[in-house]
Amino acid sequence: MITESEIAAFEDPAGPEIDEDGQLLLDLEGYGGPIDVLLTLAREQKVDLTKISILALAEQYLAFIERARKLKLELAADYLVMASWLAFLKSRLLLPEPEDEGEPSAAEMADALAFQIRRLESIRQVGARLFAQPQIDRDFFRRGAPEPIQIDRKSVFSLGLFDLLAAYGQYLARQDQKLYTIEPFMLHSVETAIERLSQMIGRLPGWTLLSQFLPSYDPNKVESGEQRRLIGRSAVAAMFGATLELAKRGVVNIRQDGSFQPIYIRSSPSNNGPDRTGTA
Amino acid sequence: MSADDFDTIRLIEALLFASADALPEKELARYCPEGVSVKDVLKRLETDYSGRGVNLVERGNSWAFRTAADLGDRLRIEKIQARKLSRAAVETLAVIAYHQPVSRAEIETIRGVATARGTLDVLIEANWIKPGRRRETPGRPGTWVTTEEFLDHFGLSGLADLPGIDELKATGLLDKRPAIQTLTEPDESADDDADTDDQTGSLF
Amino acid sequence: MSADDFDTIRLIEALLFASADALPEKELARYCPEGVSVKDVLKRLETDYSGRGVNLVERGNSWAFRTAADLGDRLRIEKIQARKLSRAAVETLAVIAYHQPVSRAEIETIRGVATARGTLDVLIEANWIKPGRRRETPGRPGTWVTTEEFLDHFGLSGLADLPGIDELKATGLLDKRPAIQTLTEPDESADDDADTDDQTGSLF
Numbered sequence: 001m002i003t004e005s006e007i008a009a010f011e012d013p014a015g016p017e018i019d020e021d022g023q024l025l026l027d028l029e030g031y032g033g034p035i036d037v038l039l040t041l042a043r044e045q046k047v048d049l050t051k052i053s054i055l056a057l058a059e060q061y062l063a064f065i066e067r068a069r070k071l072k073l074e075l076a077a078d079y080l081v082m083a084s085w086l087a088f089l090k091s092r093l094l095l096p097e098p099e100d101e102g103e104p105s106a107a108e109m110a111d112a113l114a115f116q117i118r119r120l121e122s123i124r125q126v127g128a129r130l131f132a133q134p135q136i137d138r139d140f141f142r143r144g145a146p147e148p149i150q151i152d153r154k155s156v157f158s159l160g161l162f163d164l165l166a167a168y169g170q171y172l173a174r175q176d177q178k179l180y181t182i183e184p185f186m187l188h189s190v191e192t193a194i195e196r197l198s199q200m201i202g203r204l205p206g207w208t209l210l211s212q213f214l215p216s217y218d219p220n221k222v223e224s225g226e227q228r229r230l231i232g233r234s235a236v237a238a239m240f241g242a243t244l245e246l247a248k249r250g251v252v253n254i255r256q257d258g259s260f261q262p263i264y265i266r267s268s269p270s271n272n273g274p275d276r277t278g279t280a
Numbered sequence: 281m282s283a284d285d286f287d288t289i290r291l292i293e294a295l296l297f298a299s300a301d302a303l304p305e306k307e308l309a310r311y312c313p314e315g316v317s318v319k320d321v322l323k324r325l326e327t328d329y330s331g332r333g334v335n336l337v338e339r340g341n342s343w344a345f346r347t348a349a350d351l352g353d354r355l356r357i358e359k360i361q362a363r364k365l366s367r368a369a370v371e372t373l374a375v376i377a378y379h380q381p382v383s384r385a386e387i388e389t390i391r392g393v394a395t396a397r398g399t400l401d402v403l404i405e406a407n408w409i410k411p412g413r414r415r416e417t418p419g420r421p422g423t424w425v426t427t428e429e430f431l432d433h434f435g436l437s438g439l440a441d442l443p444g445i446d447e448l449k450a451t452g453l454l455d456k457r458p459a460i461q462t463l464t465e466p467d468e469s470a471d472d473d474a475d476t477d478d479q480t481g482s483l484f
Numbered sequence: 485m486s487a488d489d490f491d492t493i494r495l496i497e498a499l500l501f502a503s504a505d506a507l508p509e510k511e512l513a514r515y516c517p518e519g520v521s522v523k524d525v526l527k528r529l530e531t532d533y534s535g536r537g538v539n540l541v542e543r544g545n546s547w548a549f550r551t552a553a554d555l556g557d558r559l560r561i562e563k564i565q566a567r568k569l570s571r572a573a574v575e576t577l578a579v580i581a582y583h584q585p586v587s588r589a590e591i592e593t594i595r596g597v598a599t600a601r602g603t604l605d606v607l608i609e610a611n612w613i614k615p616g617r618r619r620e621t622p623g624r625p626g627t628w629v630t631t632e633e634f635l636d637h638f639g640l641s642g643l644a645d646l647p648g649i650d651e652l653k654a655t656g657l658l659d660k661r662p663a664i665q666t667l668t669e670p671d672e673s674a675d676d677d678a679d680t681d682d683q684t685g686s687l688f
Contacts, residue, residue: 032368033393078393104460112459119390122444122453127374129443133434139352140435141502143345147298147551147559157567157610159574161411161638162404167571168578169652171595291558293537294551298559333497347498354495354515357502384654400655410638411645420644422651427639 034082037064039117039124049118054110055093058086089113187234188215193242201252207264213239288316293325302342302432338437340428349435368395369402373409377430377442379456381412381423386456400424408433492520493528500529506546572599573606577613581634581646585616585627604628612637 031037041060042052065083068075092106104112134140197213204212214235243265246252255264292308309318322343326336329345337346347355365373372395375387388394403409412425426439436442448454455462495515500507513522526547530540533549541550551559569577579594580586592599607613616629630643640646647655 032371032391035392109460112462115462116392116459119453119455119459120392122448122451123371123374123378123390126378126442126444126448127370130374130377130434131370133436133443134349134352136346136433136435140349141347141355141357141498142300143297144357144502144504145548146300157569157606159569159577159637160407161640162407163574164578164581164638165404165647165652165655167574168582171575171578172649172652290537290552291555294555294559295537297538297549298551333494333499334501345501347502348494351495351498355498355502357499384651395654397654404655411640411647413641414644422645422647 034061034079035116035120037061037079038082038113039120042117042121049121050114052114052117054113055090058090058093061086062090187231188238190238190241190245193235193238194245197239197242197246198251201246201265201267204267207255207266210239210243210263210265211236213265284313285316285321288312289321289324292318292321296325296336296343296345299344302339302344302428304342306341308343337435339431340438342428344432346435363406365402366399368399372399373403376403376409376424377426377439378445378448379454380425380439382456383415383421383423385421387424389458390456488517489520489525492516493525496522496525497529500540500547500549503548506543506548508546510545512547569606569610570603572597573603576603577607577630580607580613580628581630581643584629584643587619587625587627589625591628 031040038057038061041057041064042049044060045052045056062083065075065079068079089106089109093110097105097107136142196215200213240263243252243254243263247254247265250268252265253268255266256262288311291311295308295311296303305318305322308322312318312321322336326338329336333348333351334345335348337344368391371391372387375390376382379386379390382390384395384400400409407427408430409424410427412423414420414422430436431438431441439445445454452462492515496512499512499515509522509526512526516522516525526540526542533540537552537555538549539552541548575595576591576599579591583590583594586594588599588604604613610633611631612634613628614631616627618624618626635642
């Protein structure tokens with residue numbers, strides 16, 4: 001059988017610990033999940049693991065989670081799921097069993113949990129026993145001076161499965177990166193707006209709404225609503241920029257009758273600059 | 281024992297002695313002439329070397345000469361400092377060794393925790409585990425099994441030689457299904473391949 | 485021969501077996517307890533192994549086990565050079581393994597780089613790939629598939645045992661990317677492929 005010292009040697013020094021008050025130390029990093037916490041608590045019951053009191057265990061676990069919450073420790077979802085499951089199990093264990101044969105009874109659920117804990121415990125123990133076995137290159141040895149003999153091995157290439165899988169993994173990872181290219185977006189520029197405005201302005205008499213100069217929307221080009229909105233906004237911004245630029249050059253006059261009111265422009269009657277500019 | 285037989289014994293002895301790695305029985309069989317059984321040759325060598333400082337040992341279906349384990353402490357030979365494995369890696373290796381073939385979902389059911397990235401990596405890199413057959417169940421999940429290097433590393437002649445495996449079998453703890461199923465249904469899979477449900481993620 | 489003597493014989497036998505070099509007699513003498521002569525131990529071992537497939541030989545006051553010289557031819561001693569495969573060859577093999585049957589042109593499309601002369605040759609030489617069926621498409625291109633030896637070498641019982649993409653991710657093998665990738669920087673990992681950016685057609 002396995003000895004306590006073997007278990008202790010196997011267990012990481014950073015593993016679960018019990019403090020002097022018999023309370024589980026709240027070092028969550030040290031635990032390998034909620035079943036591990038339960039196993040540690042069950043060991044504390046100092047009974048044969050086949051005789052664990054699941055009810056007592058559920059209460060201890062819930063108290064453990066409560067303390068963690070009070071200390072505002074961040075608990076992984078697993079721990080909280082186990083807590084609510086145990087709370088549910090506890091209430092069912094305390095209440096008389098309803099006569100429903102469809103699903104497992106509370107006692108069966110408790111047994112299942114006890115089995116789960118014992119199974120993990122058994123894995124812990126055999127893991128320790130495995131590493132207590134004599135190990136190669138430490139306790140026993142292979143031939144130190146192997147002689148170069150060809151034993152009809154078909155390949156002499158040194159390539160392990162790990163290398164092969166890693167190569168494919170790297171290739172796939174590279175493929176992933178290629179998917180992250182950003183496509184150029186169709187947006188209007190001030191330059192094209194200036195060109196458009198310059199061409200149109202001479203042909204229109206008097207004050208004209210700025211929005212009339214906006215390029216019409218081409219339904220063949222654009223797919224999503226989001227893109228359409230962005231393109232619309234870029235067209236307005238570009239046209240406004242173009243208007244200011246042409247006003248500066250004295251080509252157009254701008255008029256706005258108040259904040260947030262429509263903006264009008266017209267071809268400048270003279271090249272002496274605008275006769276009236278609105279607030280922008 | 282004919283002279284012919286002894287000649288084959290010498291040849292196989294030399295082959296095994298020359299190699300640092302275990303050699304598959306079927307590879308060695310190719311050196312046996314018609315009428316000589318490789319099993320007999322290996323049995324004979326095993327007996328010849330039993331009790332000596334060097335023993336012939338079985339590793340799965342492969343064979344190798346290794347120094348006797350009881351001499352370990354007294355051999356002043358450069359020993360390789362084994363890399364310390366994390367608790368999670370030791371536990372995962374134990375689950376794979378004792379429950380194999382085992383899917384990742386089953387490993388997680390047994391350990392009650394998701395397998396952290398890199399845990400399996402470490403075991404693959406150590407050459408201790410490899411992919412086994414896929415399950416012929418929905419989703420065709422892949423499984424993990426241990427390698428011959430694993431047996432050689434821990435000085436095991438086969439999986440039946442795993443310490444404590446008989447006790448686990450006897451107490452029903454080798455059942456890798458979610459716990460709630462183990463209560464109500466007989467374990468038809470025994471310790472072999474199973475058609476366990478791989479959509480776990482529930483606690484049991 | 486006392487039990488003590490035999491214990492020393494076993495110890496020295498194990499040392500000679502596990503040592504990478506021939507061991508000087510005076511070093512071996514240090515393992516002999518009071519009253520046991522190293523010469524006697526070595527003589528005894530020499531006798532035990534005489535006529536066997538492995539012999540204890542003396543080389544200028546040093547001792548070592550060597551396979552019997554008369555078996556030399558039959559052990560077909562050749563210098564085995566463990567050759568390392570190039571990155572391109574490993575990746576090509578992985579692509580063939582996962583995408584087979586796959587034509588050369590398809591391999592190039594998948595890897596995004598021309599297959600260098602010799603890359604496939606190396607894989608054929610290793611006996612890991614072989615020609616598959618021709619495609620019934622224009623040009624009837626030949627395809628490549630993996631061999632039985634490929635499965636054998638990697639310890640797989642079938643192609644279906646190769647871990648899937650999700651499983652590779654789970655083991656962490658896919659997680660080789662740097663944590664932050666700057667959008668504007670060229671893809672540095674693709675140092676050996678050049679003409680892969682043609683799918684980003686500009687709109688203007």
